[in-house]
Amino acid sequence: MIRIRALTKQYGSNAVLRGVDLDVAAGEFLVVLGPSGAGKSTLLRCINGLVSPSSGELVAAGFDAGAATRSRSGRQLRQLRQQVAMIFQHHNVVPRLSVLKNVLTGRLGQVSTLSSLLQLFSRQDVALAMDCLRRVGLEHKAAERTDALSGGQRQRVGIARALAQRPQVILADEPVASLDPKTSRLVLQYLRDACRELGITVVCNLHQVDYAREFGDRIVGLAGGKLVFDGRGDELRESHLNLIYGGADQNNQSNEHAPSNHHAPSPETTRASELSIQGALS
């Protein structure tokens, strides 16, 4: 679903992504871990064309993201963004609109310009939006103003809006950064379950190692713009975390327990180990 090869992104002299190779399979829930400034947001922004890569190959949902950002017409970029939805840390919902209207804004890319200007939505769009709200447990809040909801509920509205786009991919940039642990887990559960049921691929940036292990089908670790770990949650050892976070205190990266597994990598961690070595050498 996503194929990335030798991806680089440079801001002036700041090399933010330094040769990222990554494949994400259809329906996979991939978590990206990494310290602040590692390039996690930049990676997501490249995937949905918010940022133009400096070099490399990036195909998401069948669209060449690099070419889409360079194309003047904007058509390719719109097509890419229809298939690759984004969920932000601060949910970006419109507070004064009703919950249902916020979710319906996820349909704007698919309705005519006139309909979108007049906010005219078909009965099917409304039914789809209600189904998306049901998937995040907020059907009963449809008519309420969004500013009457809690932070966790607003983030669930953000998820419903992304689902309403009917995308192939959802990119979630630290979706639970400002939520308490219980709410964070609930939000991630809704995101994972809805995407699993609908077959949507997810790439989710997180700062919490425990949630990465719990919710990710697979985890990649980004440090200094390079992938230094690629494996399953049960393959992620303390040595990998040291590589990702540069020996930072893991308690700072987790809302709950610090990783405590000191076992040597199992034979299945070959891929993870290879990457670790590459990261350590470069």
Ligand SMILES: Nc1ncnc2c1ncn2[C@@H]1O[C@H](COP(=O)(O)OP(=O)(O)OP(=O)(O)O)[C@@H](O)[C@H]1O
């Ligand atoms: N538009 C921009 N112009 C210049 N530099 C940028 C821009 N966007 C990001 N950067 C730089 O790229 C680097 C990586 O930023 P990025 O936001 O991708 O990191 P991150 O891993 O998502 O961090 P965090 O976990 O704190 O969100 C930082 O040094 C940042 O200053």
